[in-house]
Amino acid sequence: MIFYIGNVFTIEETDDAAASRPIAEGQVQPTTAIAQHKTLIERFANLGKLRSPDQMNPEGDGIFAIKARSGLRAYGWYHSRKRGTFVISHYICKKKQKLDPADLERAQRNRAKYEAIE
Amino acid sequence: MDNIKDWVNASEKNKKEYNQEALILDVTEQIWERLEELGLKKQDLGDRLGCGKSHVTQLLNGGRNMTLRTLSDIALALESEVKIYLAETVAAKNSSVWFTKNYVNFPVANQATHTETAKFETNVYSFPKFGQNNLLERTA
Numbered sequence: 001m002i003f004y005i006g007n008v009f010t011i012e013e014t015d016d017a018a019a020s021r022p023i024a025e026g027q028v029q030p031t032t033a034i035a036q037h038k039t040l041i042e043r044f045a046n047l048g049k050l051r052s053p054d055q056m057n058p059e060g061d062g063i064f065a066i067k068a069r070s071g072l073r074a075y076g077w078y079h080s081r082k083r084g085t086f087v088i089s090h091y092i093c094k095k096k097q098k099l100d101p102a103d104l105e106r107a108q109r110n111r112a113k114y115e116a117i118e
Numbered sequence: 119m120d121n122i123k124d125w126v127n128a129s130e131k132n133k134k135e136y137n138q139e140a141l142i143l144d145v146t147e148q149i150w151e152r153l154e155e156l157g158l159k160k161q162d163l164g165d166r167l168g169c170g171k172s173h174v175t176q177l178l179n180g181g182r183n184m185t186l187r188t189l190s191d192i193a194l195a196l197e198s199e200v201k202i203y204l205a206e207t208v209a210a211k212n213s214s215v216w217f218t219k220n221y222v223n224f225p226v227a228n229q230a231t232h233t234e235t236a237k238f239e240t241n242v243y244s245f246p247k248f249g250q251n252n253l254l255e256r257t258a
Contacts, residue, residue: 003121003122004121004122030135031131031132031135032135032138032139034125035132035135035136035138035139036139036142036143036180038121038122038125038126038136038139039136039139039140039143040143041122042122042140043140043143043144043147047147050147051147051150051151051154052146052147052150052178052179054175054178054179055179069179069180069181
């Protein structure tokens, strides 16, 4: 489903993303952390990229993480057939910089499922 | 549906914090752009500022408040100068949602941008175009 339409990218969310977003956002305080993460997604959608590798970086196998300093992060990928579409797989809140392999696998599963339908 | 717009407009607090974060991101993205143009890394900027890489990281991710003095020092270190412009906030056409023409600044010399960005009536926000109307401009 569509999450945000920017000048460069349309951001879509999987069902997992829609379900995990309120949970992850509920784990961060204060609301500035949520504001920062939404700003990152919106700017990415409108400008086409985030220059800071601290805020968006590849995690492998075409999966990217958009990360706020609070630990709130969204994993996603560029849709293989829908040009100009970035799909958010799921959200988590974690402080560690290192990627949890389970998150990469979760994103890969969501991608396979989502692209088979969308 | 626009989740971001809905969240921003849910409360004055959200709107205020979103605007703060947007400004921080616009400024730091322009610093990143200038670093890329100069082929510099965070460590290089830290060296030029006389501080450590971790300090620069905190400045660039918004974790540490950047004062105007610090921004001025960064601009100097990046062979740039800071230009500030406060754009008026205008209501989006056919909507009760507010938006700003530009958060950060636009050099007075480039007034054409205001006309251009004002055309984005379907967007809640409009944005400075990096590389064209930068906060940090090269010094002559």
